[in-house]
Amino acid sequence: xxxxxxxxxxxxxxxxxxxxxxxxxxxxxxxxxxxxxxxxxxxxxxxxxxxxxxxxxxxxxxxxxxxxxxxxxxxxxxxxxxxxxxxxxxxxxxxxxxxxxxxxxxxxxxxxxxxx
Amino acid sequence: xxxxxxxxxxxxxxxxxxxxxxxxxxxxxxxxxxxxxxxxxxxxxxxxxxxxxxxxxxxxxxxxxxxxxxxxxxxxxxxxxxxxxxxxxxxxxxxxxxxxxxxxxxxxxxxxxxx
Numbered sequence: 185x186x187x188x189x190x191x192x193x194x195x196x197x198x199x200x201x202x203x204x205x206x207x208x209x210x211x212x213x214x215x216x217x218x219x220x221x222x223x224x225x226x227x228x229x230x231x232x233x234x235x236x237x238x239x240x241x242x243x244x245x246x247x248x249x250x251x252x253x254x255x256x257x258x259x260x261x262x263x264x265x266x267x268x269x270x271x272x273x274x275x276x277x278x279x280x281x282x283x284x285x286x287x288x289x290x291x292x293x294x295x296x297x298x299x300x
Numbered sequence: 301x302x303x304x305x306x307x308x309x310x311x312x313x314x315x316x317x318x319x320x321x322x323x324x325x326x327x328x329x330x331x332x333x334x335x336x337x338x339x340x341x342x343x344x345x346x347x348x349x350x351x352x353x354x355x356x357x358x359x360x361x362x363x364x365x366x367x368x369x370x371x372x373x374x375x376x377x378x379x380x381x382x383x384x385x386x387x388x389x390x391x392x393x394x395x396x397x398x399x400x401x402x403x404x405x406x407x408x409x410x411x412x413x414x415x
Contacts, residue, residue: 188343224309226390226405227344240402275343289403291336291343 186210188292190276196298202264205295209257209278216253217289218261219275227275233259263297271299302327302393306406314414319363319378321409323391326372332394333374334403335365339387347389350374361385386413 189208197203209216214235219227230249232240235256244251248267253259263270273294279287307322325331332351336344348359355367361384365376374391391406 193341224407226304226392226408227403228405229402232402277343288346288349291345293341293343296341 188276188278188290190274190292190295192295193293194296194298196300197266198300199268200265202262203266203297204263205261205274205276205297207259207261207276207292209259209276210290212280213278213290214256214281215279215287216259217277217279218251218259219277219291221273221275221294223272230261266297266299268299271297273297302331302395302404304391304393304404304406306389306391306409308409309407310410310412312412312414313381315383316380319376319381319385319411321376321389321391321411323365323374323376323406324372325374325391325393327393327395329395333365333367334392334394335359335363335374335376336390336392336405337361337387338390338408344390347376381413383413383415386411 191206216233218230220230221227231244231251233253236253251261273296275294276292277289279289303326305324334349335347337347338344347363348357350357350367358364363378365374367374388408388410390408392403394403
């Protein structure tokens, strides 16, 4: 069974440019998470989806970040415009059902963003 | 609010020696506790978790951790380190709140194995 797929793996852009990350969760997983991992830190949740509904986006900086999960499968995270401080690894994770007492989250390899 | 503190951002042990990575948590409700491992340029992989029941939990690759409520700790151990254990380890906590499996991670401990 394929794991969580993310693309691209690496992205280098100049500040003020837009950028988008894509995530394909494990088949059948209803819950999808986007995390931000700064260098030397643990991941921090940006947004959580239950199917196509964003149920927790309290940590998403909505002035420049946006996300969507059309049809409740793949998801895209966008930054527009990017700032130097956005350089980090963006992790996607998925789990079977976030409404059931603990379902393991499976993580993708992440997208490493460098903003110059 | 829940939080996790990992003591020691870098730990070095000799191959074959005991591995001990420390984690203390803060939670207002009974927690779920986790250890994840991250190899370079890879995502996080679950090593083990504590939800309910036995306080000593065994995970993959010979790791285990013990939930000690009185000490609010969940330290990770392995009796004999192997070179392949070199990686970054993250402790995480989640409230036992159905429908809200939000993980709060510590800052991580980088484990180096000395040949």
